[in-house]
Amino acid sequence: xxxxxxxxxxxxxxxxxxxxxxSALLAGAAASFGQxxxxxxxxxxxxxxxxxxxxDIHPYADAVAAQLPDFEKLTGIKVTPELYPDDAYWNKxxxxxxxxxxxxxxxxxxxxPAWDLAPGQLLEPLDRYLNDPKLTSASxxxxxxxxxxxxxxxWEINGGQIEAGRGQVWAIPHGFENIQLFYRKDILDxxxxxxxxxxxxxxxxxxxxxxxDPAITPxxxxxxxxxxSIHTAAISIAKSYGVHDFVVKDGKLETGxxxxxxxxxxxxxxQMIKKCAAPSFANDNWYQVVDGINSxxxxxxxxxxxxxxxxxxxxxxxxxxxxxxxxxxxxxxKNFESNIWIWSLAMNAASQKKGAAWLFIQWATxxxxxxxxAVAGKLVNSPRASTWSDKVWLDYAAKPEFTNFVDTFKSxxxxxxxxxxxxxxxxxxxxxxxxxxxxxVNGADVKATLTGLASEIRSSM
Amino acid sequence: xxxxxTDATVTLxxxxxxxxxxxxxQVQNAEKHGLDWWxxxxxxxxxxxxxxxxxxxxxxxxxxxxxxKFGRPLVRFIGxxxxxxAIKSQDFWNSVRATMAYACSAVLAEALSGLALAKLFxxxxxxxxxxxxxxxxxxxxxxxxxxxxxxxxxxxxxGILNYLLSLIGIGRLAWISDASTAMLSLVLIDIxxxxxxxxxxxxxxxxxxxxxxREAARVNGAKGWATFLHIELPLIAPYIxxxxxxxxxxxxxxxDIIFGTTQGGPGDSTAVLSVRAYITAFQNLAFGRGAAxxxxxxxxxxxxxxxxxxxxxxVRQRVS
Numbered sequence: 086x087x088x089x090x091x092x093x094x095x096x097x098x099x100x101x102x103x104x105x106x107x108s109a110l111l112a113g114a115a116a117s118f119g120q121x122x123x124x125x126x127x128x129x130x131x132x133x134x135x136x137x138x139x140x141d142i143h144p145y146a147d148a149v150a151a152q153l154p155d156f157e158k159l160t161g162i163k164v165t166p167e168l169y170p171d172d173a174y175w176n177k178x179x180x181x182x183x184x185x186x187x188x189x190x191x192x193x194x195x196x197x198p199a200w201d202l203a204p205g206q207l208l209e210p211l212d213r214y215l216n217d218p219k220l221t222s223a224s225x226x227x228x229x230x231x232x233x234x235x236x237x238x239x240w241e242i243n244g245g246q247i248e249a250g251r252g253q254v255w256a257i258p259h260g261f262e263n264i265q266l267f268y269r270k271d272i273l274d275x276x277x278x279x280x281x282x283x284x285x286x287x288x289x290x291x292x293x294x295x296x297x298d299p300a301i302t303p304x305x306x307x308x309x310x311x312x313x314s315i316h317t318a319a320i321s322i323a324k325s326y327g328v329h330d331f332v333v334k335d336g337k338l339e340t341g342x343x344x345x346x347x348x349x350x351x352x353x354x355x356q357m358i359k360k361c362a363a364p365s366f367a368n369d370n371w372y373q374v375v376d377g378i379n380s381x382x383x384x385x386x387x388x389x390x391x392x393x394x395x396x397x398x399x400x401x402x403x404x405x406x407x408x409x410x411x412x413x414x415x416x417x418x419k420n421f422e423s424n425i426w427i428w429s430l431a432m433n434a435a436s437q438k439k440g441a442a443w444l445f446i447q448w449a450t451x452x453x454x455x456x457x458x459a460v461a462g463k464l465v466n467s468p469r470a471s472t473w474s475d476k477v478w479l480d481y482a483a484k485p486e487f488t489n490f491v492d493t494f495k496s497x498x499x500x501x502x503x504x505x506x507x508x509x510x511x512x513x514x515x516x517x518x519x520x521x522x523x524x525x526v527n528g529a530d531v532k533a534t535l536t537g538l539a540s541e542i543r544s545s546m
Numbered sequence: 547x548x549x550x551x552t553d554a555t556v557t558l559x560x561x562x563x564x565x566x567x568x569x570x571x572q573v574q575n576a577e578k579h580g581l582d583w584w585x586x587x588x589x590x591x592x593x594x595x596x597x598x599x600x601x602x603x604x605x606x607x608x609x610x611x612x613x614x615k616f617g618r619p620l621v622r623f624i625g626x627x628x629x630x631x632a633i634k635s636q637d638f639w640n641s642v643r644a645t646m647a648y649a650c651s652a653v654l655a656e657a658l659s660g661l662a663l664a665k666l667f668x669x670x671x672x673x674x675x676x677x678x679x680x681x682x683x684x685x686x687x688x689x690x691x692x693x694x695x696x697x698x699x700x701x702x703x704x705g706i707l708n709y710l711l712s713l714i715g716i717g718r719l720a721w722i723s724d725a726s727t728a729m730l731s732l733v734l735i736d737i738x739x740x741x742x743x744x745x746x747x748x749x750x751x752x753x754x755x756x757x758x759x760r761e762a763a764r765v766n767g768a769k770g771w772a773t774f775l776h777i778e779l780p781l782i783a784p785y786i787x788x789x790x791x792x793x794x795x796x797x798x799x800x801x802d803i804i805f806g807t808t809q810g811g812p813g814d815s816t817a818v819l820s821v822r823a824y825i826t827a828f829q830n831l832a833f834g835r836g837a838a839x840x841x842x843x844x845x846x847x848x849x850x851x852x853x854x855x856x857x858x859x860x861v862r863q864r865v866s
């Protein structure tokens with residue numbers, strides 16, 4: 086009988102929680118619809134159009150996709166989402182845009198790929214849409230996006246190279262990530278391991294963990310030979326050692342990857358990977374990192390913070406077991422550093438339905454859609470300041486199962502910034518860095534490999 | 547003289563006949579050499595498609611002679627610079643070595659294991675007959691699915707291969723995750739996928755050998771191994787070589803299995819030319835340099851194929 090009562094209580098609590106989330110979503114949807122109705126632009130000006138929105142298979146996409154019926158009802162525009170796995174998406178995106186195919190109207194974009202795509206006139210600049218009162222509602226409030234994110238997606242192209250901070254807007258952010266160390270509290274507590282703060286501390290913790298439980302992978306990090314494995318752990322930690330991907334020397338851009346700071350970083354980092362990472366490091370992408378931390382096969386991970394959050398959501402096997410900390414810093418460094426990645430929506434320059442595409446971008450990055458996505462537990466790093474001051478979101482994110490997510494987010498966000506130098510040719514240089522990292526982890530001499538890497542980058546500049 | 551007259555008469559008669567027939571021939575030739583518009587119309591689509599292919603091919607070669615790259619507003623003709631840069635880099639030669647090592651070892655191992663399988667099928671053993679259709683299954687799988695399947699199986703920590711090895715007391719192997727074992731692992735995947743192709747063709751060759759030939763060898767006292775080595779093997783050699791030609795072309799161009807498993811890594815240990823060309827063009831966005839690598843890959847395939855076809859012709863002549 087008590088068991089039945091407990092079960093009923095649990096069931097009622099679950100029903101109550103579901104009802105609360107549903108009513109918040111419904112209220113949000115109703116508010117957005119109502120707000121749109123009272124808006125100063127005609128949301129139905131492209132009624133009957135059909136557009137394609139391409140994106141990575143990602144909870145951020147799920148958050149928008151779940152609200153698509155609202156958009157279709159509001160505008161009369163039909164949206165077809167085309168979602169692909171991460172690697173396949175980026176490769177397909179390059180092919181679609183470079184062949185000037187109009188089949189994708191809106192694409193999911195990251196800032197770094199945009200540096201390589203925009204100068205080829207493959208992305209549509211969005212200023213004229215943002216500044217057109219017939220196309221953009223006054224309530225859209227572009228300045229509500231965090232300034233760092235707006236600045237990062239604004240640049241001009243001068244002589245085929247990027248000049249950041251001013252110029253045209255190339256994409257609108259709809260989610261971002263900062264890099265953190267997240268860990269399984271249950272595992273570290275069980276083995277009495279303190280959360281490491283530097284690579285040497287991490288190496289020592291890994292040795293202790295391995296000797297206590299050889300089946301556990303101490304640290305999950307990406308290692309694939311693609312720039313995505315550099316932009317998370319490697320670049321964040323490297324920056325705290327004083328490493329810069331590029332520096333200006335005698336008025337000219339020059340790689341900083343063969344500097345003494347870079348040598349010191351790589352020695353520590355390679356050592357740490359050898360002691361801590363899975364033997365499958367060279368093939369590990371974010372899927373493996375997330376799977377490891379979720380299943381408890383991995384004790385710690387350095388990657389985008391929301392991977393920890395999503396697995397803390399109530400009902401997940403790891404709910405309440407994942408806690409957050411800043412990324413590792415140099416042993417003699419004063420501060421940690423955290424790179425950011427901005428998921429944003431951009432418009433294909435070859436799209437033949439640009440007006441409808443803009444309405445979609447505007448709606449998908451609106452205050453209400455961002456808030457709805459956040460409260461649904463998916464769009465957790467909203468790029469809008471208004472979301473972060475909204476009580477509904479803050480109450481949700483402060484639930485005990487999310488451990489110290491909000492506090493860590495706030496402390497890391499203070500130091501989170503784009504760690505790469507904006508430039509055309511980003512992919513080529515960073516892919517080369519990822520390959521060099523694999524070579525060093527496989528035993529190649531660190532100094533010689535970095536010299537080779539720097540010379541390869543110089544020859545491609 | 548008589549003979550000569552007879553000859554003359556015969557000659558005259560035949561000359562008249564020739565005159566008549568040469569007129570017919572001229573008419574026939576005129577008809578033959580006249581434009582047959584219907585025939586031309588019939589083959590026009592094939593010619594257009596051929597020209598289309600040739601255009602694309604030559605366009606690819608043209609691209610390899612330019613500095614075509616994303617973000618570069620102007621595309622310049624730079625001659626053979628892309629080739630010069632490639633040839634001077636160590637990575638390029640590493641890719642050439644990786645391409646040759648992958649293709650040669652895979653084709654050789656597949657030919658040997660295909661031969662063994664075909665011989666087993668030809669033996670008519672019950673189990674071999676049962677396995678014949680099953681063994682062909684890898685051939686019908688898409689290479690990318692094969693790559694994903696093997697990536698999972700070769701996972702050093704959770705893969706089934708290491709589990710099976712642990713049952714017989716063999717320690718964990720890193721498979722595709724270690725530079726020293728990655729190439730061997732890829733060749734293993736290729737062998738698993740394409741050995742049935744060899745087996746199928748060699749089996750057809752074995753079935754084609756006249757039973758009397760084997761019988762004659764047996765009557766002359768040849769044992770099983772000697773019959774295989776001196777009678778069967780020379781007779782099926784052209785079959786083995788023709789299968790090798792097709793497989794060599796595919797292996798030198800192999801992309802799906804390699805990109806789907808290692809993406810050319812760890813480091814550059816499995817960065818064959820096709821993978822390097824793809825990464826250069828579509829990840830590094832340097833299309834000109836990527837095209838140059840593809841042209842080099844094409845040249846290697848062409849030379850390899852010509853050599854194999856020549857060998858096949860020699861063997862076939864010897865057999866016939």
